[in-house]
Amino acid sequence: xxxxxxxxxxxxxxxxxxxxxxxxxxxxxxxxxxxxxxxxxxxxxxxxxxxxxxxxxxxxxxxxxxxxxxxxxxxxxxxxxxxxxxxxxxxxxxxxxxxxxxxxxxxxxxxxxxxxxxxxxxxxxxxxxxxxxxxxxxxxxxxxxxxxxxxxxxxxxxxxxxxxxxxxxxxxxxxxxxxxxxxxxxxxxxxxxxxxxxxxxxxxxxxxxxxxxxxxxxxxxxxxxxxxxxxxxxxxxxxxxxxxxxxxxxxxxxxxxxxxxxxxxxxxxxxxxxxxxxxxxxxxxxxxxxxxxxxxxxxxxxxxxxxxxxxxxxxx
Amino acid sequence: xxxxxxxxxxxxxxxxxxxxxxxxxxxxxxxxxxxxxxxxxxxxxxxxxxxxxxxxxxxxxxxxxxxxxxxxxxxxxxxxxxxxxxxxxxxxxxxxxxxxxxxxxxxxxxxxxxxxxxxxxxxxxxxxxxxxxxxxxxxxxxxxxxxxxxxxxxxxxxxxxxxxxxxxxxxxxxxxxxxxxxxxxxxxxxxxxxxxxxxxxxxxxxxxxxxxxxxxxxxx
Numbered sequence: 001x002x003x004x005x006x007x008x009x010x011x012x013x014x015x016x017x018x019x020x021x022x023x024x025x026x027x028x029x030x031x032x033x034x035x036x037x038x039x040x041x042x043x044x045x046x047x048x049x050x051x052x053x054x055x056x057x058x059x060x061x062x063x064x065x066x067x068x069x070x071x072x073x074x075x076x077x078x079x080x081x082x083x084x085x086x087x088x089x090x091x092x093x094x095x096x097x098x099x100x101x102x103x104x105x106x107x108x109x110x111x112x113x114x115x116x117x118x119x120x121x122x123x124x125x126x127x128x129x130x131x132x133x134x135x136x137x138x139x140x141x142x143x144x145x146x147x148x149x150x151x152x153x154x155x156x157x158x159x160x161x162x163x164x165x166x167x168x169x170x171x172x173x174x175x176x177x178x179x180x181x182x183x184x185x186x187x188x189x190x191x192x193x194x195x196x197x198x199x200x201x202x203x204x205x206x207x208x209x210x211x212x213x214x215x216x217x218x219x220x221x222x223x224x225x226x227x228x229x230x231x232x233x234x235x236x237x238x239x240x241x242x243x244x245x246x247x248x249x250x251x252x253x254x255x256x257x258x259x260x261x262x263x264x265x266x267x268x269x270x271x272x273x274x275x276x277x278x279x280x281x282x283x284x285x286x287x288x289x290x291x292x293x294x295x296x297x298x299x300x301x302x303x304x305x306x307x308x309x310x311x312x313x314x315x316x
Numbered sequence: 317x318x319x320x321x322x323x324x325x326x327x328x329x330x331x332x333x334x335x336x337x338x339x340x341x342x343x344x345x346x347x348x349x350x351x352x353x354x355x356x357x358x359x360x361x362x363x364x365x366x367x368x369x370x371x372x373x374x375x376x377x378x379x380x381x382x383x384x385x386x387x388x389x390x391x392x393x394x395x396x397x398x399x400x401x402x403x404x405x406x407x408x409x410x411x412x413x414x415x416x417x418x419x420x421x422x423x424x425x426x427x428x429x430x431x432x433x434x435x436x437x438x439x440x441x442x443x444x445x446x447x448x449x450x451x452x453x454x455x456x457x458x459x460x461x462x463x464x465x466x467x468x469x470x471x472x473x474x475x476x477x478x479x480x481x482x483x484x485x486x487x488x489x490x491x492x493x494x495x496x497x498x499x500x501x502x503x504x505x506x507x508x509x510x511x512x513x514x515x516x517x518x519x520x521x522x523x524x525x526x527x528x529x530x531x532x533x534x535x536x
Contacts, residue, residue, distance in 0.1 A: 173323035175330030175444075182334070294413055298341055301417050302334075305424060312428050313444065 004252065007259075008082070008092040015081045015238075019230035020044035022237065022274055027201075029278035044230065048223050056219030059120045069116040070217065070224040073109045077228045077235070080105035084238045087262035088250040089160040089167075098157035099147040102239075103140065106191070109228070110136055117213035128212025131289060135197065135209065138296035139187045145303035146187070149180050150243060152310045159242060167246035176313075179306035181244050186299035188236035190292070192229070195281040197292055207286060234270075241269040321369045328362035329448040332482055333424065336455040339475055340420055343407050345398055345467065349391045352471045356386035359478045366485045375485060381499045382481065386474065390506060397510060398467060401517055408464040408524065416462045420455055427451040445482075452479030464524050466516065470509050477502050 024044045031038025058066065080102045082093055110132065117129035151157040153176065154165040165171060190197045193210035203211055214225050242249065250262035287295065335355045342348040360383035367375030409416065431447035456476030460469045477498070 172320075173327050175327060175333075175448075178327060178330060179334065294341070297414050297417060298337075301337070301421055304421060305333075305337075308421075308425055309428065309444075312432060 004092045007088055007252070011086055011088070011091065012078075012082050015086065015231065015234055016078070016227075018270070019227065019234040020048060022234050022270055023230045025271070025274045026233075026278050026281075029275060030282055033278060033282040044226075048227055051218075051223035051226070052220050054219045056217075056221050059216055062120055062216075065112075066116050066119045066216075067221070069112045069119075070221040070228075072112050074224045074228040074231075076105045076109040076112075077231050080109075081231050081235045081238070083159065084235055085160050085163050085242050085249060086238050087266040088254070088259060089164045089252060091160055094158055094160040099150065099159050099162070100144070100157055102159070102235075103143050103147060106232070106235075107136070107140055109232075113213055120216045122216060124208075124212045124215050128209055128215070131209045132213060135190050135292060135296065138293060138300055139190050142183055142187050142296065142300040142303045145300070145307050146180050146184050149176055149303065149307045149310055152307070152314060153177065159239070163242040163246045163249055164251070166243060167249055174310075176306040176310045177244070179302045179309070181240070183299040183303040183306065184236075184240060184243075186295065186302075188240065190296055190299075192233045192236060194277065196284055196287045196295065199286055207289065237270060237273045238266075241266065241273065245269050245272075321365075325362065325365055325369065326445060328358060328365060329445045329482060331358050332362065332478070333448050333451050333455070336452050336475060336479075337417070337420060339471065340416055340455065340459060340462075341413060343409075343413060345407055345465075346395065348407055348468060348471060349394050349398070352394075352475065353387050353391040355475055355478055356382050356391075359482060360387060362482060363485050378481065378485065382478075385499060385503060386478065390474065393506075393510070394467060394470070397513060401513070407468050410462050410464055416458065419462075420458055423454040423458060424451045427454055449479050449483035452476075452482060455479075466509070466513055470506070473505070474502065 021041065021044070024039070024041045027043070028038045028041055083091070083097050083102050083105075085091055085094070114129040114132050114136075117125040117132070119125070147157060150162050153171060153174065154162040156162060156165075171177075189195075193200055198209040198211075199207060200210070202208060203215075210229070214222065217225055248262055248265035250258045254262075332355065335351065335358055338351050339348065339355060342351055360379045363375055363382060364379035367373065367379060427450035428444075428447045431450055432443055435443045435446060453476050456472050456474075456479055459472030459475065463469050463472065480498070
């Protein structure tokens with residue numbers, strides 16, 4: 001019991017420490033790919049600390065929701081992250097909440113973000129909220145269907161069990177899994193406001209989604225929101241790593257060596273995912289906002305195909 | 317339960333369906349041609365894998381034909397035709413891409429349900445492979461129906477033919493004579509279509525097949 005608690009605690013703290021590093025890694029790599037030197041790897045930590053020390057400026061007509069929402073968003077994202085197995089399965093919390101609960105937690109975080117985008121009443125916030133909800137209305141069904149397909153394959157909606165089943169190798173290569181991977185990657189890119197959908201590094205009014213909603217925030221509120229965004233990126237990366245690259249993930253009763261190996265492999269998987277993301281973002285141009293529904297509809301369609309195929313195959 | 321070799325063949329067949337959907341999704345002419353080259357490339361991989369698994373050297377010839385002719389020569393030739401004709405770089409669709417994709421999902425469901433009903437009592441994964449091949453053929457057909465531009469209709473036709481080869485190799489090989497004759501008929505069809513493209517273009521200043529409707533007598 002104490003041991004389980006210890007593993008969970010390590011993971012909870014670890015994800016908080018790793019999230020800015022992953023973001024910094026992607027930024028650095030993107031800079032190097034475009035032949036710039038780029039900020040150092042630990043720049044996101046410095047940014048967060050600086051924002052935490054600064055004064056938070058509030059608009060005159062900001063309601064209590066505007067002050068509370070950043071912490072709610074951060075908390076729900078962090079709790080969702082603690083449910084994802086990173087280097088070890090069989091987490092203490094994972095018995096109490098499954099993949100569907102993770103989707104729900106992320107959904108409520110987004111709900112609050114869209115609300116505070118509207119709260120102050122600036123036009124940019126409104127644009128951001130409306131676009132965010134447009135993206136969500138297609139991304140969330142796709143995510144839920146991905147969850148159902150994985151549940152059909154592994155026989156459980158718990159992410160730990162799914163990761164353990166897929167790591168055991170008894171499932172083998174399945175077309176459904178490939179379709180689900182493609183759908184999940186598309187959703188992850190859209191949800192994290194990465195390049196074909198949104199540009200994380202810009203403040204260009206016409207195209208921004210996430211930045212438009214948090215435009216009115218400053219100081220510690222902004223720091224908390226930025227941290228939530230970084231954790232969300234880590235969360236999606238970890239889900240993809242746990243389900244599709246499950247090798248080396250430690251069982252709950254493993255030895256200390258297995259945990260160390262799992263941790264090293266987890267860092268390797270993160271580096272791989274970050275590199276892929278940076279190369280992809282450098283190679284591709286941002287798409288028009290009006291094409292985003294088509295792009296996300298494609299992911300929804302892939303997820304539907306995967307579930308259809310899995311459903312029909314299992315009924316044989 | 318099944319070996320890795322079967323899993324890989326299965327994945328490649330599924331990959332063909334995925335690339336077929338990617339073909340439907342494209343809205344730029346050049347990216348459409350690139351994805352078509354990818355389609356033929358996956359087909360070549362799939363056929364080569366079948367050749368290795370079934371130990372049939374003749375299938376390697378099929379794979380080589382797919383790789384050389386369909387994945388290299390035809391896309392490059394189509395690229396040059398598009399450039400020489402100075403065509404619109406956008407694919408013109410009769411209905412929206414979203415609707416086409418929905419119809420595509422419907423066709424995929426149809427092919428799965430149909431194939432699984434028809435082939436009761438055979439190995440389940442082989443049944444899925446046949447269903448994938450049928451889906452590729454139907455999606456190629458959908459592509460031909462839903463595009464107004466001749467070049468994208470040609471791509472739809474070629475991807476349909478890829479689906480036929482996928483079905484044939486999955487079902488324990490097909491005689492090389494048949495394969496070569498199919499390949500040649502495709503090349504000849506391609507040449508004939510290419511000549512026609514220029515003729516249509518000369519006469520109507522456009523490659524939109526709607527321009528031909530005046531000759532059917534059913535429109536003004």
